[in-house]
Amino acid sequence: MSATHPYVLDDDSDRPTSNEESEFDLIDYDSNDDEPEVISHHHCASSTSSAPNLVRASSLQPSEVVIGSYRLGKGLVIRPESTVELHGHLTHEADIRHSGDFLRVKYIVMNLETDEVRLCGHRMRRVKYLGQLFDWQLNELAIVLRIKEQDERAPLVAGLEDVNIDEVYRIRECMLTNKPYPFLSFRASGRLAIPVGMSQEEIKLQIFHAGRLTCRVINIQYVNQHGKSYSGIVRYLYAKEADKLSNLDQLMQVGASRKTAISIGVEDDDCVIVTKDCSTSRNRKHRRRAGSSGLATPRSKARFSSKRDQLTYGDVYCGVGGASQGALQAGYSVAWGLDKDDRAIEAYKLNHHSAYSFKMDAHDFPPQGISKKAWRVDVLHLSPPCCYWSPAHTQPGPNDQANYEALYTVGPILKKVKPRVATLEQTSGLLTNREHKRNFFMLLNDIGQAGYDLRYKVQDLSEFGLVQQRKRLLIIAARRGMPLPPFPKPTHGPPGNSLKGLITIADALLPLRHPGYEATTDPYNQPRFFTSPRTPYSVNSYLKGCITTGGTTAYHPSGMRPFTARELSLLQSFPRTYQFTGSKSEATKQVGNAFPPIMAEALYRSIAKTLKTYDQDLIGAENVEELFNNDEEIINLLSDDDEEIEILSD
Structure with a gap:
């Protein structure tokens, strides 16, 4: 006996169950129905086109x-926008919660010579198969x-x-939405015939195989020529990517903002009310935006003065302030820095005297006795200690636990500060080391749970003017409703391209030859010579090795001595006048811990351009990629060198 019952679940989580593998029954695809209708017969656009009606990267064959x-x-009929479940690489049983991937169909292609049919669309996967990247909720896809x-x-x-x-295994109902969980989940999809007396696990299994699927997130991985991925995007779907709601779905979601009562069923005696706490709906500032191009067409000229409306900036785990210095050079107003290291925060005060300097543990944020106005900023940077995650970390250290826990202050601080955009800088090992991949995913999950979309990338900082080939993991996160800024494009490269040349040691140390500089009065530029000279090398070469808290394994090109702390700071792109505190070894540690200002400056210029074009109504929150990839000349109108810029309509 079966009856239509509400979904009565104490827990929506979809934790992986048994890995037992076996075959499950397949739908019979053989049919004597009519031939499919041919709606078009054309070649696909070339692979360089960005037209939205592309069937695939390659062209259709003449017979397709x-x-x-x-x-x-x-x-069962497959049409564009249908969702199909695919056979998995694992075998399955109907009594365990495992499935293959899914495909949201965009096009159906038939070969007229062979009658072979292929589907073209976007692959979707249950979030529980994506590690800790998303919360594991039943029937949620990415x-x-x-x-x-x-x-x-x-x-x-x-x-x-x-x-x-x-x-293809079967057709499934699936809703694409940009709404947060649990909106439009299986709970809101109406009725499902469930036999009386089913257990919680049996109900979950029934929903798993027959209930509505919901996709609200996207995970994009950019793959290099070796098939490795060191960059990507993790975000909620945009409104333009979501399905249009039916009248029933809209009705089911009415009033579902603080505490939602969801009743699914028709008989009063069968009806059980399931309550689910949801976040309150936010008041959103509605903007009038252009269409798919994202470019506004104002009736009059829009003006922007670069001398007003400075973006405010905060720096968590600021150290001596390398990131803050980059933000300052990019035109930001540095509001505050936070670090628990005595010497580092002392140096931060010396260099950013107009900013608040919070000497405290990030776990204790926000500071007491300071109004929210003082620490609410447009752009927030976080650089938790990286030693534990570094590829060079091969032996346990006394600060391992503290450094491990510091990574998970990011989410809570984002929730408190609520910046428009946040940036993170970490060692590349957090992403590239298999041992730390789970922690990397957990970090991205924390950022997403705080309400942010993000992009990440392992970046070689020499491509932005650093003398050393230093690879760092960079993350840009934008609060949902804000545009997600792109990473800046490289400015330096090897000979043979249009970029500036790579920086040499001679280039980096050039400020020390400035006529006004007196090396003898600089306590951090007093050389200590080797007892046995080493092989000299060209000053016009690049720095080998990486600058760490202990300095660098490379020595001065003369072969006579190590680099001084001042020279190391210049190799890290600090200004010659930047101040440090403590002993020479402490200054060297401060330099090695720093985010190189030259990279920070490039990063924050890109973010500033994005936010300024958004604030000027030139782009919508969902049109950043289109603008930066196809209309970069519009971005260039926002030149930092112009005191006043006029944006003209077409």
Whole structure:
């Protein structure tokens, strides 16, 4: 006996169950139904096109056509925007919660010579199969795209995949939404026939295999020529990417803001009310934006003065202030820095005397006795200690536990400060070391739970004018409703391209030859000579090795001595006049811990350009990629060198 019952679940989590593998029954795809309807017969655009109607990266074959639908049999018809479940690489049983991937179909392609059919669309995967990147909720999916690094097309175009029709297991109901969980989840999808007396686990299993699926997030990975991914985007779907709500769905969501009562069922005696706490709906500032191009067409000229409306900036784990110095050079107003190291925060005060200097543990944020106005900023930077995550960390250290825990202050601080944009800088080992991959995903999850979309990248800082080949993990996070700024494009490179040349040791140390500089009066530029000279090398070469808290294994090109603390600071791109505190070894530690200002400056200029174009109504929150990839000349109008810029309509 079966009856239509509400979804009565104490727990929506979808933790992985048994890994037992076996075959499950497949739908019979054989059918004698009518031939599919041919709706078009054309070649696909070239791979360099960014048109939204691309079928795939390569062109259609002469014998291929795009068709409007394909009948599987038993009344099942696949159409564009259908969602199909695919056979997994694992075998399955119907009594355990495992499944293959899914495909949101965009196009159906048939070969007229062979009658072979393939589906073109976006791959989706249950979030529980993506590690700790998202919370594991029942029937929640994520779009997963793997895109070549050099592919400059829009991700949803470049990420289209082909799937042979034989890989389809069944059709599923799936809703794409930009609303937070649990909106439009299986709980809001209406009725499901559930036999009386089912246990909680049996109900979950029924929902797993027959309930509505919901996709609200996207995970984009950019893959290099070796198939490795060191950059990506993790975000909620944009409104333009979400499905339009039906009248029923809209009705089900009415009033679902603080505490939602969801009743699914028709008989009064069967109806059980399930309550779910939801965050209150936020008042959103509505903006009038242009269409897909994202460019406004104002009736009059929009003006922006670079001398007003400075972006405010805060720096957590600031050290001596390398990131703050970069923000200052990019035109920001540095509001405050926070660090628990005595010497570091003392040096921070000397260099950023107009900013608050909070000497405290980040776990204790916010500071007591300071109004929210003082620490609420537009852009927030966080650089938790990286020693534990570094590839060079091969032996246990006394601060390992503290450094481990520091990474997880990021989410709570973001929730308190609520910056428009946040940046993070970490050792590349957090991403590249398999041992730390789980922690990397947990960090991204914390940022997402705080209400932010993000992009990440392992960046070689020499591409931005640093003398050393220093690879760091960079993250840009934008509060949902704000545009997600792109990473800046490299400014330096090897000979043979249009970029500036790579910086040499001679270039970096040039400020020491300034006529007004007196080395003898600088306590951090007093050389200590080797007892046995080493092999000299060219001053016009690049710095080998990496600057750490202990200095560097490289020595001065003369071969006569190590680099001084002042020289190391210049190699890290600090200004010659930057002040440090404590002994020479303490100053060296401060330099080694710093985020190089030259990279920070490039990063914050890109963020400032994005926020300024957004504030000027030139782009919407969802149009950043289109503007920066295809209309970069518009961005260039916002030159930092102009006192007043006029944005003209077409």
